[in-house]
Amino acid sequence: MKRAILAALGLATGLAVPATAQDIKVGLLLPFSGVYAALGNDIEAGFATALEQFGAETETTFEIIREDTEVKPPVALGKAKKLILQDKVDVMAGIVSSGVLGAVRDMVHGAGVPLIVANAGNDEATGAACSPYITRMSFSNGQVNRPMGQWMYDQGIRKVYTLAPDYAAGRQMIDGFVQTFTAAGGEIVGQEFTPFQKTQDFGPYMAQAKSSGAEAVFVFYAGGEAISFVKQYDSFGLKADLPLYGSGFLTSPLYVNAEGPAAEGVITALHYVPTIDSPANATFVEAFKAKTGRIPSEFAVHGYDAGRALIEAVKAGATDRESLANALRQVRFDGPRGALSIDPATNNIVQPIYVYETVAGEGGLTQKVLAQLPAEADPANGCEMAAPVSN
Amino acid sequence: MSHDLGFWTLQALNALQLSMLLFLLSIGLTVIFGLMHFVNLAHGSLYALGAYFAASLAAVGGYWAGFFLAPVAVAGVGVLLYSGLIRRMRKSGPMAQVLVTFGLIFALLDLTRIIWGDLALAIEVPALLDGRVALLGVEYPTYRLFVIALGAVIFAGLAFVLGRTQIGAMIRAGVDNDAMAACLGINVERLFFMVFCVGCALAGLAGAVAAPLLSVTPDMGLQILIPTLIVIVIGGLGSLRGAVAGSLIFGFVQTFGAVLAPQLASVLIYALLAAVLVIKPVGLFPAKG
Numbered sequence: 173m174k175r176a177i178l179a180a181l182g183l184a185t186g187l188a189v190p191a192t193a194q195d196i197k198v199g200l201l202l203p204f205s206g207v208y209a210a211l212g213n214d215i216e217a218g219f220a221t222a223l224e225q226f227g228a229e230t231e232t233t234f235e236i237i238r239e240d241t242e243v244k245p246p247v248a249l250g251k252a253k254k255l256i257l258q259d260k261v262d263v264m265a266g267i268v269s270s271g272v273l274g275a276v277r278d279m280v281h282g283a284g285v286p287l288i289v290a291n292a293g294n295d296e297a298t299g300a301a302c303s304p305y306i307t308r309m310s311f312s313n314g315q316v317n318r319p320m321g322q323w324m325y326d327q328g329i330r331k332v333y334t335l336a337p338d339y340a341a342g343r344q345m346i347d348g349f350v351q352t353f354t355a356a357g358g359e360i361v362g363q364e365f366t367p368f369q370k371t372q373d374f375g376p377y378m379a380q381a382k383s384s385g386a387e388a389v390f391v392f393y394a395g396g397e398a399i400s401f402v403k404q405y406d407s408f409g410l411k412a413d414l415p416l417y418g419s420g421f422l423t424s425p426l427y428v429n430a431e432g433p434a435a436e437g438v439i440t441a442l443h444y445v446p447t448i449d450s451p452a453n454a455t456f457v458e459a460f461k462a463k464t465g466r467i468p469s470e471f472a473v474h475g476y477d478a479g480r481a482l483i484e485a486v487k488a489g490a491t492d493r494e495s496l497a498n499a500l501r502q503v504r505f506d507g508p509r510g511a512l513s514i515d516p517a518t519n520n521i522v523q524p525i526y527v528y529e530t531v532a533g534e535g536g537l538t539q540k541v542l543a544q545l546p547a548e549a550d551p552a553n554g555c556e557m558a559a560p561v562s563n
Numbered sequence: 564m565s566h567d568l569g570f571w572t573l574q575a576l577n578a579l580q581l582s583m584l585l586f587l588l589s590i591g592l593t594v595i596f597g598l599m600h601f602v603n604l605a606h607g608s609l610y611a612l613g614a615y616f617a618a619s620l621a622a623v624g625g626y627w628a629g630f631f632l633a634p635v636a637v638a639g640v641g642v643l644l645y646s647g648l649i650r651r652m653r654k655s656g657p658m659a660q661v662l663v664t665f666g667l668i669f670a671l672l673d674l675t676r677i678i679w680g681d682l683a684l685a686i687e688v689p690a691l692l693d694g695r696v697a698l699l700g701v702e703y704p705t706y707r708l709f710v711i712a713l714g715a716v717i718f719a720g721l722a723f724v725l726g727r728t729q730i731g732a733m734i735r736a737g738v739d740n741d742a743m744a745a746c747l748g749i750n751v752e753r754l755f756f757m758v759f760c761v762g763c764a765l766a767g768l769a770g771a772v773a774a775p776l777l778s779v780t781p782d783m784g785l786q787i788l789i790p791t792l793i794v795i796v797i798g799g800l801g802s803l804r805g806a807v808a809g810s811l812i813f814g815f816v817q818t819f820g821a822v823l824a825p826q827l828a829s830v831l832i833y834a835l836l837a838a839v840l841v842i843k844p845v846g847l848f849p850a851k852g
Binding site for chain 2: 205207209210213338364365366367369370372373375376377379380383395396397398399400403404407408409426427429430431432
């Protein structure tokens with residue numbers, strides 16, 4: 173009741189001064205150095221693209237303050253404190269690593285500053301550790317892989333061997349797939365988690381997979397490990413007998429060209445590929461290419477949609493931390509990824525998942541969309557929050 | 564799960580391949596340490612530089628240009644490092660040396676990021692070494708066999724130079740007792756310089772060879788550093804035999820650990836390292852008797 177009155181008051185003051193242009197301070201918390209620097213750069217470019225494209229839809233001006241997390245949780249926490257206490261930002265966006273998200277979560281939640289997560293996929297962040305101030309515009313680890321279990325079963329695949337790096341994201345990605353694949357009636361004939369960022373040679377695991385009697389292999393790897401894995405898988409000549417499936421980060425447009433022909437024919441699932449055939453995506457791809465000269469990756473679209481969500485929230489009348497947090501939870505729009513909305517129960521994005529094959533096209537490797545799987549909200553996973561106040 | 568003979572052959576080859584890659588890296592580091600008592604933690608960064616040079620050169624002149632020129636380029640970087648930093652650090656204690664070369668890791672890491680960007684690069688395997696060959700009843704990637712053969716050739720070459728030539732005798736004398744070697748008229752300082760450059764070139768070669776197998780990323784030097792240090796500590800600082808033994812032990816423990824006890828894969832090698840340090844702190848094949 174008290175909240176409703178407060179919100180009503182906030183709304184009333186917002187209505188009272190509608191014409192004045194205001195300034196919203198945005199803190200971008202991204203890694204610009206360290207292993208995820210390439211991701212941070214893509215997200216920032218996407219965010220800027222969105223502000224350029226949709227900024228005119230509102231009177232509000234946005235002041236961006238960027239801080240480098242260095243992918244180090246303690247550093248990121250310090251930077252978050254600086255943004256919140258010293259710069260007094262109205263909203264924060266970014267966060268690539270789930271470790272960093274875990275570190276800043278309590279600070280953000282306690283200070284009541286809305287945070288738009290533009291990458292970090294840890295299931296917990298919109299599960300047991302959810303917060304009404306944290307809205308995720310990227311993905312959750314389970315969400316990306318869950319639809320793939322049923323889909324692979326429908327393709328006639330019954331026995332699968334899984335591989336992933338041994339850390340939270342690796343396990344959540346694989347668990348998402350295994351849940352639905354076994355529920356559909358499939359069998360996991362072997363499963364291995366490789367030491368995270370300590371594995372140079374995947375040969376031993378590939379030989380295991382080969383002798384396991386599986387019909388296909390499902391993996392999650394990202395970045396440098398993904399490149400090594402895909403190249404080594406191909407060099408052993410396994411692709412023909414034991415097709416490679418996985419989470420779409422395996423063959424992300426960000427580094428698929430470093431994988432080269434080895435990536436051809438790999439089938440993966442992800443929430444975005446640059447070849448989605450829609451006007452919204454065409455506009456985005458064009459704008460991003462004009463800005464950076466690169467094809468946008470899924471990371472770029474996270475930044476783009478985070479920027480767009482902020483503008484939508486402002487358009488809905490949000491002006492300060494409290495109202496922005498509330499409005500962000502109710503954002504919905506059609507973006508490059510298709511129809512997006514926020515699940516009020518967890519604050520996680522609800523979005524379609526695309527199954528795509530990496531194929532050779534003009535001027536390098538490209539993504540051929542095989543299927544669009546319907547959007548599903550994640551299970552609440554222990555998240556308990558009051559519903560947002562509708563505006 | 565059926566593990567036939569072919570499976571084990573395949574894994575043995577995998578182990579051998581990993582060992583040889585580590586050997587190329589650790590031999591440079593261990594000889595530099597043995598001869599100069601200089602701990603060069605930036606050795607991994609030189610390996611990363613080798614991979615980057617190879618990637619750039621391969622883009623211009625094909626794989627072999629990278630393969631042959633990257634070690635030369637890294638040796639060039641070694642010359643710069645030696646004359647700019649390391650010669651001054653020779654007389655300072657190991658703590659200062661460790662700190663300086665540790666700092667170098669990050670300086671070189673950011674330098675690679677500034678020059679080559681954050682995105683991973685790749686080198687294609689040359690057509691000659693592409694594909695697989697049937698060997699001992701298994702199909703094995705040709706390029707991996709090439710890595711094994713290259714490691715064996717470098718080992719034979721170094722064993723010959725160190726054991727049978729005058730330069731080798733001088734190096735061994737220097738490792739054993741540098742003051743005495745200097746008294747006998749050996750220019751130990753020049754010898755150090757040469758060995759340092761050869762060590763750097765070998766690190767560059769390892770980078771160039773590893774590039775088509777792995778991905779070329781700025782942090783690849785950091786990731787390989789710990790395994791390399793483990794190899795030389797297990798093998799014994801400063802000895803060629805130690806580097807070979809250490810590499811083989813690391814390669815086989817890592818590979819068969821991953822197969823037989825996957826849950827322990829990441830711990831096994833550290834457990835072994837601890838055991839070696841407790842039982843034989845100087846390593847299995849120390850340089851000095």
